[in-house]
Amino acid sequence: MPQPLNSKDQSLFRQVVRNFEQKQYKKGLKTADQVLKKNPKHGDTQAMKALIMSHMNQLEEAFVLAKEALRNDMKSHICWHVYGLLYRQEKNYEEAIKAYRFALRLEPESQPIQRDLALLQMQMRDFQGYIQSRTTMLQARPGFRQNWTALAIAHHLSGDLAEAEKVLTTFEDTLKGSPSVQDMEHSEALLYRNSIIAESGDLERALEHLEKVGYRCTDVLAVMEMTADYLLRLGRKTEAAEAYTALLERNSENSLYYNGLIQAKEIPENDHKVLKALYDEWVEKYPRGDAARRIPLDFLEGDDFKQDADSYLQRMLKKGVPSLFANIKMLYTNPAKQDAVQALVEGYVSGKSGSQANGAAETNGNNNEFLASSYYFLAQHYNFHLSRNLPKAMENVDKAIEISPKAVEYQMTKARIWKHYGNTVKAAEEMEKARLLDEKDRHINTKAAKYQLRNNENDKALNLMSKFTRNETVGGAMGDLHEMQCVWYLTEDGEAYLRQKKLGLALKRLHAVYNIFDTWQEDQFDFHSFSLRKGMVRAYVDMVRWEDRLREHPFYTRIAIATIKAYLLLNDQPDLAHGPIPSGANGIDATDEAERKKALKKAKKEQQRLEKIEADKREARKAAAANAKSVDGEVKKEDPDPLGNTLVQTKEPLKDVMKFLTHLLEQSPKNIEAQCLGCEVYLRRNKHLLALKCLKAAHAIDSSNPTLHLELIQFRKALDTLSEPLPAQTAEVVNAEFEELLPKSQKLEEFNESFLSNNKNSVAHVQAALSARQLLKPDSKAQCEKDLLATLDSPDITIDEAVSALDILDKWASDKTAFAQKASKKWPESSVFDLN
Template sequence: MTADFLRLSRSAIDDTITQNLNALETPARSGFDPTSTSRVGPRPLSHQIDAAACNAFKDQVLFPSWQVRSDVLSYCSLVATSPDPDDPERALREAENERNREKVVDERLDPYSARFFPREARTEHLANVLRSASSNQMPQTLSTREANLFRTVIRYYEDKQYKRGLKAAEQILKRNPKHGDTMSMKALILNAQGKTEEAFALAKEALTIDMKSYICWHVYGILYRTNKNFDEAIKAYKFALKLEPDSHQIQRDLAVLQIQMRDYQGYIQSRLAMLKARPQLRQNWTALAIAYHLDGNLRQAENILTTYEKSVTTTPLRTDFENSEALLYKNTIIAEMGDIERALEHLETDCKNCLDRLAVMELRARYLAQLGRKQEAAKAYRALLDRNPEHPEYYKGLINSLGIPAVAEAAQKAVYDEYAAKYPRCDAARRLPLDFLSGDFFRSTAKEYLTLMFDKGVPSTFANVKHLYSDASKKDILPALAREYLEELSGGSVARDQANGDSSKGEGAALYFLAQHYDYYLSRDLARAMEYVEKAIELDPKSVDFHMTRARIFKHQGEIARAAEAMDHARSLDTKDRYINSKAAKYQLRNNENEKALATMGLFTRAETVGGPLADLVDMQCVWFLTEDGEAWQRRGNLGLALKRYHTVFNIFDTWQEDQFDFHSFSLRKGQIRAYIDLIRWEDRLREHPFYFRAALNAVNLYLSMHDKPQNGTNGVEAGQANGEDAAERKKAAKKAKKEAQKAEREAAEKAAKQDPNKAGAQKGKDGEEAKKKDEDPNGVKLAATTDPLGDAMKFLWPLLQFSPRNIEGQFAGFEVFIRRKKYLLALRCLKAAVAIDRSHTRVLEQAARLRKVLDGAMDSLAPKVKGVIETELAEVPGA
């Protein structure tokens, strides 16, 4: 501590002597030279300093400064060791008395203290630091018995036996109340039990007691990580690593957080340190290669993998999965660098015995095609087609390798016919030619395909060909062929071998095809669609598919109630089919029957789940149901439950993002490197998913409506409607919904108890589980009572704008939020993005006019630079 004091004091006054020496010269002629403080020898003076001035300097400056320095040190030492630390005056009096008695200056002291005086604030502070350090106890050490008990605490925590771990920690702290490591472990257990605030307070107290304990810092980082404050967790891990550089566990935790936060440079450094610590583990070499790969340094990634391969003296076994995957991963890196020739050579030499034979065959065919070795590429693609004749990309690769141009329809068709004859049950060889054929050639091929499908009674025939409806001529030919098929059946001109000897299958399949054709949005005629589906139902009244299409037609007619009823009837025809059950629930939600839909979904949920069917659907991350349920509640005016559902969807996507934690180490341990790279890249685009976009856009629009029409703190009741009949009706409806939800939960609990009485209370016996399951705002009342709806909307909006910039609806929503928040530059950016997507859209013109109108009244309050940018950019927006 004394050394720290000396360092601090020197840093403040190390130029004192030099300044005084310089002051002996006339300042007007030669001012203070700051470089003189770093000179080894004296700088040449412009004139000789006389002896009188030197003596005056020694007597009035140098010796007194040494004396003051001695006084300061004596004062700090006495204050720090004072028997009465609360009486600094006592120590000061003793220091003054000692100074009066002292006549000789200790020349061993550093003569840099001319600015310090015993009563100066800085000196008081430094003395208090010394006194505090001396009064604090050193970290307590544990006896052998208690050290073993501490290891038991760690084991209890790892086994999630939190109550036992807490009890053991209390036993240690009873005898050693200031043992920082035990306090940290207790904090970790409290955090696992959901007591976050208490855990952080205890962890901070442990750090104040033992700042140099790497365990305390490690636990502090774990607490931040579990509470999703990853930046602070990384800082704590780094500090712990400084105290314990050899800790593999801390290094691994730090590396995992760095890759999670996409800190590739930090991840490289961490993996390099782990490699130096354990170079014998292949996964450390592979992890470092991954770090360089993700950072874009492909050459270095390849070098790392090559270095390890050269260090291996024994030949790996052919069954070594980790070696096989590492070789294929290295091959993909070489290919990403653009060196296809070398990638092919590496594939044929080093990867010839890799276990993933399909990947080797696909890569080889692709490399040969890219290198222009068409004959070999064609042979490779034929081998792939023999392995899987249903893969459309193999056909494209074969046709390109054979050099068949796109206009040569007959030559392309011959390739498909070859495999249709070779594999009679192959569907792709018959369906794919419909994509490029035209005219009579298309008609004859389509007739052959549809006839085969109708004869088999395949219900998915229309789904297989509806993508062809973007071509107007094909859109007319396909239904005509279906009608011809029906005419041939009714006329009896052609005898057919129907599937399973059932002559009605072909007719029903053709009628079903036509019903779907007229229900499709590109060829919609709902009256004719209903006519055809009714005929199909007459042939087979028990067909679930026919009744589903009938319900879909009702929906497109706008008869939502009849659609929900028809879909529920289809569900009743096959109560063991989860798909039709989900369809029925979806249509019930479209009809705003939330409670009925939840009961329908409950037929396929786990009965023993605490919280009933809804809790199980949340656990199963059933995003579509939560989104539809939120939209239904929003239409019914229950904004709290609507927001609750949208926030649940947001949390599910957060969970998917955090699920990466499970694979950062697992993938390396199992050697699944290529799949891991795909996972990382997929996670980077996670919120591009349409499920997220839909829920987030709904939430943003709902928050906008809440901002425009403020609520009085209840679910969906506007401030102006708080009194009156409408408020009473809404209150009554909310009460009814609450009762129905409680009833559904009771029924689910009773059902679970009947199935297995022992499971009814099983969940309560687990440590802390009941607390985690408890939802403090199940009905979204707190969400609906927000006082900053626009601020809450930003949580959903930023990912929309970042990951779905080409979706115009997201840009429109961003404009609406930013213009209300008076963020005019951001609103203009959203508007320009919408213009780039579709400049003729009506909302683009409307928002441009609104922005111009708002800016006309707000320009004077903007900064000149902002005003100039807005004027320049707004000039490029149509209608502004």
């Protein structure tokens, strides 16, 4: 039975609610205690106290109190509502929805509960439930525009476009007067309705509607773009051409408008003369523009291309535009254009092209600037992967630096050239020189930090980043980088630690990025109500659709792959949980147990030393900043595990990796590396059906992939050496499906040698075949090492492939000295083959 309150205590209870709404949490807590002193079992007050406690970072205690409140008053909608709010704070949305629904049964007319339920249903993409909730809210308050718009969005996202349009039309019909032209919410609603009509495929009606309401819309550019698009798709070419002309007069640098105008004028792609004439008109109309000069270079050929490229290059080089090469490097997919550009710029620096006579420079100062820009362009040209010649690149960048020694871009390019040489040490040094030319520029500072991380100088990079962070906060510079969600840094830092086999810190950084993606997923929650209040409906729908594919982002793919590799390494070498095993040039002999124990003891000692240093730092920070707060005044918690020891000391690495792998396979199914790693994980977990699914997906992407070849052999070998037979049904499916990839009649040794013979000119394929041979015939190790060493004689081998060979030798527990020495002779400028 609920405990009743007298009038004075009821007034105090209402004060508690007001305190919570006004974020006066301490006052609210004090007032709640006053009520509970006289009425210790009043469920509603206990619930409100729990809610206040949860907002004071006491979520565990709040849950305990909320459960007690429910025991005292099971039929209180307030208790159930608060219970749902606590689950929402814990991100347990399924349980929160259950609690809200129970609260609604007790209080069906409660708008706050209904609203909170609707927001969670949208967060969980329960569109049918969201439609029901929004319908109920609309029936309760039909005069409130947001309810109509929200219901339309619910139908739209569930795929019922007709019903979505009907809801918006119905509301427009209920309007008594015509809203003001300045009413942005009405304007957005009109354009949203129009986009729904267009999405349904009825372009004629969408155009009619837009012509009817366009003058009322504040987003003039959107109206113009939609009108032009509809006219073009409807085949009304003359009107479409006028519409795109109007857009170009508004912004002559948008290439999409040129594409639309060309389609509207029905100019064939191969009619270069007419196309060129069209662009020349816009050059004449807007002589300072760039797009109309640059785009023709994509389709012009032969002498026409050379003439226009000459004019374009000289114009940009005279101005000293640093982004010139980035603007034209897409032309390099055509070898003839690549050669023409190279010849032109080489001519400028040699003076043979007549560029000086054409007015490239009138004074020595201008001439020097033109020459420096030309040398800089050539340095980028010879550094580019399609036209790479690193000695020439270095020669040209040195000439550019000699003319303009304080140009940051020139020094940065020199660092990139050293990076492509494979010399991370020199690359980091040169990027640091570039940074010192402009120490206040964030871009060059972050570039320098990135290059230091690539050189595994984690502490140095963090120190550099601290120049742009608020280091007085809890956690120092690293804490601030987490708070700012600096994904690129955390990713590079994690990958650097992974290369050093410091798995604790690597997992710490990579998990931090995973948590940032989770935060971005959760951050949309506030926009479910905010966007409706502000009327930004089209942007909101775009955001919801973007959130649905959030983990397609390249950074997520990258950190997921790195994390899976880290966990696989941890699973295969559990000793790495204590830190990297110290090793010389040849590593620790895996067969020498005494040597292994000695190395492990040393690693544990180093781990304890680092833990002590971190503990001392934590104590110092506590003493120096006992009241450290973030910008919003919230007290920040100290990270209890800064070295990632909890993560790395997991007993089930293959279980912990699944949250990364699941998202990766769902959001990036066309990534063959992800599929192969999925096979590795599932095979170790004895999930043969799931491993086979990954193999089939990888085979569909690229059946000749070298990693896939190795995975196929590993899978067959795993099937042939099972400790216990698979269940009958599973075995039947696995054998039938795998037969399509690798027939059972095929002998693995023959299959592998045939693969090697057919792909002997590809280093990556040879490496995969040798790895498979070593797996199938361990006694062939000496021959495999010899054949792997011979791959360095291939004219096509890259530094990355040579580094991969070192990793393969690591897995074989082989001596890497001979390979490293030969590789160092092949790439004398590189630093990656230094084993010391």
